[in-house]
Amino acid sequence: MAALQDQPAYIIKMRAKPGHGDKLFALATEGMYKSGSSDRFIMLREDADPDVLWNIEVFRSDEAKAAYENGPLADELRDEIIEHLAEMVMRVEAHPYSALPADPA
Template sequence: MRAKPGFGDKLFELANAGMTKSGASDRFILAREDGDPDILWNVEVFKSDEAKGNYENSPLADKLRDEIINLLAEPPMRIPVHPYAALPINES
């Protein structure tokens, strides 16, 4: 996602809030480009297709989606993929 100039911090804040509050993901990565802090990459691994659908149709997703869209300089690029290897983080 490319934020409007100077809105990268707010975009990161909203995306991070969505990932941590939804509970729909096993794990996620939010990354900002070193050369352009207004570009945010989000890689999210959902617990299941059902969890993904429930989140995407939730009031939280609707609220965040509207706020995020207003921050973007251009439509977001979305590429659906399925992970073939992902290890859980050992929290011990």
């Protein structure tokens, strides 16, 4: 497995149309599990606006990221998710600097 700092990542923000937040979160979470390309991810729901999803996704490798992005699942998920969005997705490419386990003991 690659060193954490060598793994590509995304920080993604999506805003659902009013009343579509639960469906957007379900689709995004399902997609993370289906793809198998992520080493880890965290989905966050804003307290002030529960229709806003933040996703931090760390891919297993550059190859896993490319395979997902160029595979049919990405297109399928994108088509499903788009109908629930209120605005354009914000996506930032990044690499992790550090991460700690939930229980370092």
